[in-house]
Amino acid sequence: MGTSPSTTLVIPGKPRPYIMAHRGNSIECPENTLAAFRRALADGADILETDLHLTADGEFVCIHDATVDRTTSGSGPVGALTLAQIKRLSASYGRAGFEIERVPALREVAALLPPDVALALELKTDRFLEPDVCRQLVATLDECGIRAQTVVLSFSLSRLQAVQAAAPDIPTGLITLNNPTPAPPVALLGPLWPLLLLNPFYVRQAHRQGKVVCPLDVQSERRARLYQRLGCDAMMSNDPGALARALGRTPPPT
Template identity: 50%
Template sequence: MKQNLEVTNLTIPGRKKPYVMAHRGNNVLCPENTMAAFIQSFQDGADILETDLQLSKDDQFICIHDGSIDRTTDGTGLVSDFTAKELKQFSAFYGRDDFKSERIPFLTELAAILPPNVALALELKSDRFLEDETCQRLIDLLTKTGIRDRTFVISFSKERVLCLHRLAPDISAGLITMSGFSPDPEMQIIGPFWPLVFLNPFYIRQVRKNKQIACPLDPSPDKRLWIYEKMKVDAVLTDNPQKTCKLIRKYDQ
């Protein structure tokens, strides 16, 4: 049985690596970044849930990838042009009629259902996270909802995650990168585009030397899963945690 956990800088105690990180929940079986996708990923056995954060017009933290609602809902416009209440009028069904009742989740709603044995990776999508005030409000929310000790932040923007990490050094910062042949030493978590770790066989070795966590950016990892296990990466990102969890269990037999 999985243990309750804390995300403490470089490890997730009580868990067997590689950890399975659900990319926007299970976005193969459900529309991405919906409560249905999140709950499905918990049922699948994911160790970490990854989701994205934008801000509404009234400064609420919203779990949605894009800056607009056009792609994933039946509405149009920027997330920041709507209040949180107004965003709830749109279906987040992503064109899938059997999920028309799904709505864009708020971080507070996700925090309320996050199991105690699942960690949370928040991708900071907005430049609002360059503001100390915004970062502090997020820190306060994580503290109030009781999930701060198992949450870390990631982004393609080093400046966003460092802004928050400087205010809360106990919340680990991760950088997602599409280029570069060595990990950034300022980060606790490294998310390199997956070909980088194959082009440079010393990449993961350097991550180890730096005492960092490695999670390649590879939402469809299953064909390369056995290689990641040999590399001893810390976590694998996946669009379909159900399938990936089954494969990892198979390899462990």
């Protein structure tokens, strides 16, 4: 992966559009678990997307919500629980056969990441406005050896700017629900997919600015041909295997 807007999602040896696994394969497995990420890799995902929170003892964990209530057997805010407390909870999301799954730490997901697969981290808390937290995130990525494979995402431009202040080389991506023009000063744009219908020149305009586009659409397999015609650089899905099939790709050998 490169560091300029035009090369944010250049993954050597992988054809565009890249397949982004939204919370792993969250159709076949509980979302944001190691099982979901392993399945997504087996499906041929080029990018693993996950969500990032900070525990009470300062550990980065991959969970979407601000509380553990919806996806685990416990309750309470993620930020009020230690990593050890969170690790006691099942992250099966009530699905049989996945009871042993736990909320993974960022380091655990990093350990799964092949060298030719990128990691997209959505910053889910304003803790990422704190310079010390951003520096800690960068240090963790360095320790895990995945800094060059990482892009940070958010609905908040301020969070992205805080990370960029700590590490200007890490690409940033802004997710938007209502802006039909590719104006934000980031390398990657994630517009809610109907915005591409509202402005069919969105991708072309983004490319002229050296930006790449991945529509916010967790069922991209339903609209894969549209996104290909528009020239989208990546597509996301809760079911990366279905998206791979829609793109006519075969899964990697196991």
